[in-house]
Amino acid sequence: xxxxxxxxxxxxxxxxxxxxxxxxxxxxxxxxxxxxxxxxxxxxxxxxxxxxxxxxxxxxxxxxxxxxxxxxxxxxxxxxxxxxxxxxxxxxxxxxxxxxxxxxxxxxxxxxxxxxxxxxxxxxxxxxxxxxxxxxxxxxxxxxxxxxxxxxxxxxxxxxxxxxxxxxxxxxxxxxxxxxxxxxxxxxxxxxxxxxxxxxxxxxxxxxxxxxxxxxxxxxxxxxxxxxxxxxxxxxxxxxxxxxxxxxxxxxxxxxxxxxxxxxxxxxxxxxxxxxxxxxxxxxxxxxxxxxxxxxxxxxxxxxxxxxxxxxxxxxxxxxxxxxxxxxxxxxxxxxxxxxxxxxxxxx
Numbered sequence: 001x002x003x004x005x006x007x008x009x010x011x012x013x014x015x016x017x018x019x020x021x022x023x024x025x026x027x028x029x030x031x032x033x034x035x036x037x038x039x040x041x042x043x044x045x046x047x048x049x050x051x052x053x054x055x056x057x058x059x060x061x062x063x064x065x066x067x068x069x070x071x072x073x074x075x076x077x078x079x080x081x082x083x084x085x086x087x088x089x090x091x092x093x094x095x096x097x098x099x100x101x102x103x104x105x106x107x108x109x110x111x112x113x114x115x116x117x118x119x120x121x122x123x124x125x126x127x128x129x130x131x132x133x134x135x136x137x138x139x140x141x142x143x144x145x146x147x148x149x150x151x152x153x154x155x156x157x158x159x160x161x162x163x164x165x166x167x168x169x170x171x172x173x174x175x176x177x178x179x180x181x182x183x184x185x186x187x188x189x190x191x192x193x194x195x196x197x198x199x200x201x202x203x204x205x206x207x208x209x210x211x212x213x214x215x216x217x218x219x220x221x222x223x224x225x226x227x228x229x230x231x232x233x234x235x236x237x238x239x240x241x242x243x244x245x246x247x248x249x250x251x252x253x254x255x256x257x258x259x260x261x262x263x264x265x266x267x268x269x270x271x272x273x274x275x276x277x278x279x280x281x282x283x284x285x286x287x288x289x290x291x292x293x294x295x296x297x298x299x300x301x302x303x304x305x306x307x308x309x310x311x312x313x314x315x316x317x318x319x320x321x322x323x324x325x326x327x328x329x330x331x332x333x334x335x336x337x338x339x340x341x342x343x344x345x346x347x348x
Contacts, residue, residue, distance in 0.1 A: 001077035002037060002127045004285075006169035007209035011249035012329050015288025018305040018315030020334060020346040026061055028054055028341045035323060035337055037283075040330035041078035042100055047343055048073060053085055055103060058331075065103035070094060074127040074166075077135075079148065082106065084135050086125045088114060093125040095137045097151060107151035113140035115162075122162030122179060122203060131169045131187065138163035143176055143183075145190060155190030159183065166206040168214070170227060175207045175214050182207065182216050184230060194230040198223060205283075210248035210266055215255075217243045222255050224269060234269035238262060249286040249308065256281060261293060263311060273311035277304070283326035285334070290314070292327045292334055303327060303336050303346065317346070 003010055028049045039046035044064065045056040053076065055064045071089030078084075078100065087094045093114035097106040116123035126138040134154060135146040141162055145154040161178035168175045172187045181197040198218040208215040214227040220241050224233040238255065243262070247254040252263040252272055259281050263272040275281065278297025285292045291306040301322035305315040323337040334346045 001039070001079075001129055002075035002166070003168075003206060003208075006129050006131050007248075008129075008166070008168045008206045009208055009210065009249065009286075010247040010254075010284055010326075011286040013288065014329050014332060016290065016292075016329055016332060016334055017288075017348045018290065020303075020305070020315065020317070020348060022317075022344060023333065023347050024061060024345040026056055026343045026345070028343065035325055036073065036075040037325045037328050038335050038337065038343060039076045039078055039083070040328060040335065041083075042081075044100065045335070045343065046076050046078065046083060047337075048075075049341070053083075053098070053103075055083075055100075064101075067096075067098055067103045067105070069096075074125075077128045077130045079130040082148065084128045084130060084148070086128055086137060088125045091115060093139050095125065095128055095135060095146065095151075097135075097148070109144070109146055109151045109153075111139040111142075111144070113142075115140065118162065122164050124163075126163060126166040126176075127206070129167050129169055134187065136167040136169065136174055138167065138176060141178070143167060143174070143185075143190075145174075145187075157183070157185055157190045157192070164203045168207040168209055170209040170214075173227065175209070175227070177204065177207065177216065179203070180218075182214070182225070182230075184214075184227070196223075196225055196230045196232075204244040205246070208245040208248050208253065210253050213253075213266070215245045215248065215253050217245050217255055219243075222253075222264060222269065224253070224266075236264055236269035236271065238271075246283045247286050247291075252308070254284060254286075256283065259295075261291070261306075261311070263308075275306055275311045275313070280324060282324060285327045285329045287329040287334075292329060294322050294324065294327055294336055296322060296324065303334065303344075320344070
């Protein structure tokens with residue numbers, strides 16, 4: 001799923017060593033400049049086209065199936081023999097369950113409301129996370145727990161404001177945010193365990209779990225909270241930057257602004273290093289001792305490998321028109337998307 005795991009830490013033990021070489025180029029029809037990162041599971045590549053989800057066999061590169069979606073979507077989540085995908089168009093939003101092997105629709109859930117009254121700021125259908133047979137996805141002012149087998153609603157949690165992040169799960173607790181507060185609720189019942197109000201209106205993709213802490217951001221400040229109690233462990237302000245939480249691995253947690261990736265000491269919050277490049281730096285993929293990012297400047301881009309210990313660049317691809325989607329590391333390869341609809345596959 002997006003973020004690799006329910007903890008959304010974007011980290012894998014798959015240690016893909018640079019230099020990399022382009023191995024394959026797979027073409028996807030339709031406008032994909034703002035498309036989501038790909039999903040890789042069960043020998044298939046799941047990739048967004050224009051209002052379509054495509055499943056492509058990794059061994060042959062041939063399309064196995066595609067599914068017409070009722071709107072745009074964020075990265076799918078694959079669990080067992082099912083793929084779960086969010087779709088939204090205007091004021092209508094869904095989460096759908098499809099069969100991995102065939103793309104057949106198994107069920108769909110239509111949200112009662114989507115978006116918000118704040119000029120449609122916040123409240124949009126979030127990227128699904130699947131844990132213990134439960135699909136967790138938010139819309140409007142609610143987080144829904146759906147049965148992964150049937151799509152039946154197990155519980156609904158009402159937020160005080162429009163939902164502003166996707167959900168993250170660690171053990172038996174679900175974490176998610178509205179504009180000004182982070183909530184921690186019981187996975188089985190949806191009952192609130194605690195909430196933390198940071199006070200500044202903000203949107204971020206999802207909280208990030210690192211051991212016993214949960215990392216969130218609000219405008220220019222990162223907050224590390226005890227994930228069991230909500231107590232503040234440390235804060236770190238990044239002056240004049242609007243940051244989002246994006247990864248955790250080893251002794252660091254990571255935040256990013258538009259064109260800067262910043263490593264913070266997991267224990268103290270001190271800035272360990274930062275990497276800045278061009279007009280844009282993507283969400284990272286942490287792979288062993290390397291961090292892969294997509295950078296863009298002047299209409300073109302690079303896939304770059306950074307050394308996780310100090311943020312130094314150790315490799316970069318040729319100049320190519322990459323999309324903003326984060327790279328995905330799976331099975332010894334790195335997958336990136338281009339603005340013209342291709343998925344590029346790099347490997348050592």
